[in-house]
Amino acid sequence: MTVRHLSVDYDKVNERGCFSPGDILSGKVTVVTSKETKVQSFLVRAKGKAKVTWHEQEGQTTVVHSNKKKYFYFEHIILQDKKKGDGSEIIGPGRNVYPFSFVIPNVDMPSSFEGKWGKITYSLRAHLTQSIWLVHKTKTEFPFLTKSEFPFASKSEMIIIGLKEQQYATRISFYGSGTVTMNVASEKMGIKQGEAVGVSVEVLNNSTRTVTPKFYLCEKQTFVAESKRRVHANDMFFGTGDSVPAQSSRTTTKVISIPPQLPPTFFNCCMMKLEYRLKVALDVPLLTEPVIKLPLVILLGAPKPHQHKPKRSIWFRKLPG
Incomplete structure (x- = not known):
């Protein structure tokens, strides 16, 4: 395995460390390879979504109730095999850093939240595909804060x-x-x-x-x-x-x-x-x-510095043989 490390990081935009509608979400994807590596595709995605799921027992049957909503979805292609499958795009050996930038839509969206049977998440994902059998992925979530001073105003x-x-x-x-x-x-x-x-x-x-x-x-x-x-x-x-x-x-x-x-x-x-x-x-x-x-x-209270959750970076070790 020539890809030793893959991570995605974002740049803070304020003291709170939270993003809001209209902000620029920028950062970098870092790849460490042991030698020159051919890839089919390499991209980073930004996504905001809400998802609800719970299970109920109805007689002898377990019924799943679920719902989801996508607030935004963006994709930035870092490298793309123009010949569709021959691995003609190359990543050089060592540490490689690729910047990216997205503009978050300036519309009303709820803040990040994790509840009993649902959550609202905003995330960055990097995908590096060497072949149909060898795909590397990593993900990090970023905190999102609604711009609405009263996110309950529509209620009453x-x-x-x-x-x-x-x-x-x-x-x-x-x-x-x-x-x-x-x-x-x-x-x-x-x-x-x-x-x-x-x-x-x-x-x-x-x-x-x-x-x-x-x-x-x-x-x-x-x-x-x-x-x-x-x-x-x-x-x-x-x-x-x-x-x-x-x-x-x-x-x-x-x-x-x-x-x-x-x-x-x-x-x-x-x-x-x-x-x-x-x-x-x-x-x-x-x-x-x-x-x-x-x-x-x-x-919402006074701003406080955001504490990053541990990122799910991926380190690979060479297999014997």
Whole structure:
């Protein structure tokens, strides 16, 4: 095997290390060969796509539901055998570097995302074909960030209006021994990655039981394929408040810090969306917990340097004989 190494790298365009619509995606493909090498084709591709897949058991049959969407696809030919098969294009021995450049379409596309049954990826792939039996491939993904300040705006314009408004909700639960009233309020509906939001719960406990408020951040991922819909929910526990004894009342405030790496809310993908809620539940011994959920929109936070994922470069070693 004369091709010892193949890798594809891209140039950063900003401090965050993310690309957006309209940016120039440039980089280089590096090939290391042990001697002069004939190739049939050598190219690099840039692709943006979304894909959803899950399996369901229907009787004795496993049914696969899938959907995909291509946002863009570009191909840059580095070397191409003009005689279609005789390997007339040559790569010299040693280290060879080939630059490339693409312009990302200036249209609305969702940010990179990886969920339970689907993901949105943007990638570069290099293909070097020596013969029909000998093809070398390598791939690296690059982070992509939508230009839309509100990638959920198409869902409802009222969401934007209410981002800075306080949220309120009330629930009254009836038990044989009395009632428990829970009033919940959050400072605002819109919060950036890495920031914190205060949530207050007022409990009026007119029952004979002691109740304790518990605080959660709820994530909801929705996937759509072949007219089917599947939801993945995940509750992140943030702790408990002070217990409220029987025939008493108490107000507890909890500060919930949004993890900076948590993906922002989005609706601008036709086959998946990501939503969040603030949830407050009352722990009532031996009874169903009363729950209040408030809407929460997580917005993109301040720029942070991107950490590259390990690239899948390929090194080849000579086989014996």
